[in-house]
Amino acid sequence: MPSKQKSPSSETRKQAHSEARRPVWAEVSLGTLAHNLEAIRKYVNPPHEKRRTPRKILSIVKGNGYGHGGPQVAKALEKAGSDWFGVTCTDEGIAVREAGVRKPILILTGFVPGEETRLLKHNLTAVVHRCDQLPLLERAARRGGRKPASFHLKIDTGMNRLGIAPSDVDCFARQLGKCKHLQLTGIFSHFASSGVFADTAVGKQTREQEERFYAALDRLRALGIDPGLIHLANSAAIVSRPETWADMVRPGAILYGYHPGYDPAEKRDEAERLLPLKPVMSLRTKIINLRRVPAGEGVGYDATFVPERPSLIGVLAAGYGDGIHRSLGNRGSVLVRGKLAPIVGIISMDVTMIDVTDIEDVAVGDVATIYGSDGDHVLLANRVARSIGTVTSDLLCAVSQRVERVYAR
Ligand SMILES: Cc1ncc(COP(=O)(O)O)c(C=O)c1O
Numbered sequence: 001m002p003s004k005q006k007s008p009s010s011e012t013r014k015q016a017h018s019e020a021r022r023p024v025w026a027e028v029s030l031g032t033l034a035h036n037l038e039a040i041r042k043y044v045n046p047p048h049e050k051r052r053t054p055r056k057i058l059s060i061v062k063g064n065g066y067g068h069g070g071p072q073v074a075k076a077l078e079k080a081g082s083d084w085f086g087v088t089c090t091d092e093g094i095a096v097r098e099a100g101v102r103k104p105i106l107i108l109t110g111f112v113p114g115e116e117t118r119l120l121k122h123n124l125t126a127v128v129h130r131c132d133q134l135p136l137l138e139r140a141a142r143r144g145g146r147k148p149a150s151f152h153l154k155i156d157t158g159m160n161r162l163g164i165a166p167s168d169v170d171c172f173a174r175q176l177g178k179c180k181h182l183q184l185t186g187i188f189s190h191f192a193s194s195g196v197f198a199d200t201a202v203g204k205q206t207r208e209q210e211e212r213f214y215a216a217l218d219r220l221r222a223l224g225i226d227p228g229l230i231h232l233a234n235s236a237a238i239v240s241r242p243e244t245w246a247d248m249v250r251p252g253a254i255l256y257g258y259h260p261g262y263d264p265a266e267k268r269d270e271a272e273r274l275l276p277l278k279p280v281m282s283l284r285t286k287i288i289n290l291r292r293v294p295a296g297e298g299v300g301y302d303a304t305f306v307p308e309r310p311s312l313i314g315v316l317a318a319g320y321g322d323g324i325h326r327s328l329g330n331r332g333s334v335l336v337r338g339k340l341a342p343i344v345g346i347i348s349m350d351v352t353m354i355d356v357t358d359i360e361d362v363a364v365g366d367v368a369t370i371y372g373s374d375g376d377h378v379l380l381a382n383r384v385a386r387s388i389g390t391v392t393s394d395l396l397c398a399v400s401q402r403v404e405r406v407y408a409r
Pocket of ligand 1: 236
């Protein structure tokens with residue numbers, strides 16, 4: 001059953017979305033986003049801990065701000081006090097810069113050869129995850145002139161994806177010595193399984209990653225290199241592993257209001273208690289047609305839904321081309337008039353069918369909430385994600401370009 005939570009009424013929502021467009025829109029509450037950021041900032045800066053400078057927050061706004069609109073959420077987060085931003089590539093970074101964001105922006109996935117000149121031109125901070133990127137960045141920095149270009153070094157501590165191996169630290173240091181136009185201002189790694197607390201090899205992985213990271217850091221310092229800002233923690237580590245917080249934390253999922261999955265699953269309840277968050281996005285559409293379908297007749301492609309009783313089927317103006325995950329067909333539900341209406345049949349690119357037989361007074365034009373809040377009710381995106389075996393960020397990032405984002409305080 002949908003749980004209750006205070007939010008704007010259906011009437012307010014109808015006004016927020018411009019009426020003369022295809023009715024599919026994502027409501028993004030910038031006030032809620034700022035609330036989540038503030039909650040995280042307080043959480044990682046507990047009053048009992050005496051630090052000279054508060055621990056910084058690098059807000060992850062890649063993937064178009066987890067579907068919320070990267071430049072818009074970055075602007076709102078900067079105003080709310082975020083210290084840094086993280087995007088995946090130069091193009092995402094430029095979009096955030098051009099929105100007017102002044103704080104540093106880290107290009108998390110590094111750069112492909114040729115991309116580094118544009119990266120530096122827009123005052124973005126590069127990530128070096130292979131030693132052979134240093135000469136490329138140095139050349140671009142030399143051509144760019146003025147002051148040394150700052151960059152962060154990524155260490156691969158066990159994810160086996162991106163980053164230099166701890167054993168390559170010496171080689172990195174030698175090469176850096178030849179780069180007069182570069183300045184190392186940060187060092188980081190990414191956890192593979194920070195939400196896993198099971199008594200298994202995977203459950204021990206985060207600790208091992210930390211150990212490898214700090215060994216690499218010690219070696220770098222022994223070679224006379226100041227690493228700058230040290231950062232490691234993603235959402236699960238931020239909430240559940242305070243020992244990983246270092247100088248700066250990198251929240252993604254939790255900024256947008258959702259705790260990641262944990263093993264064991266009960267750990268999520270503890271996370272929700274420790275750091276209460278509010279979902280930022282509600283994805284909505286409207287019923288654009290109602291059909292009476294007799295018992296025994298198929299609905300949608302391949303007739304995968306055949307009602308056993310005469311049914312009233314609502315057609316929603318949104319499909320997988322908008323970000324309604326196709327695997328919700330015949331499995332998921334949406335909120336209409338505060339009730340759950342099952343999704344029936346295969347989800348099409350542009351439309352989705354729902355069974356509204358049991359929804360009193362249902363009418364064409366009614367708002368359907370795919371996930372988020374509907375008046376006093378809420379259908380959480382993480383529940384939807386879990387029901388189809390995926391993660392919340394997958395659902396949020398899937399909200400496509402043709403979906404209008406409506407920003408509210
Ligand atoms: C390097 C890095 N840091 C932080 C994050 C944020 O992760 P999460 O959404 O789990 O907080 C990501 C996301 O994948 C990432 O790639």
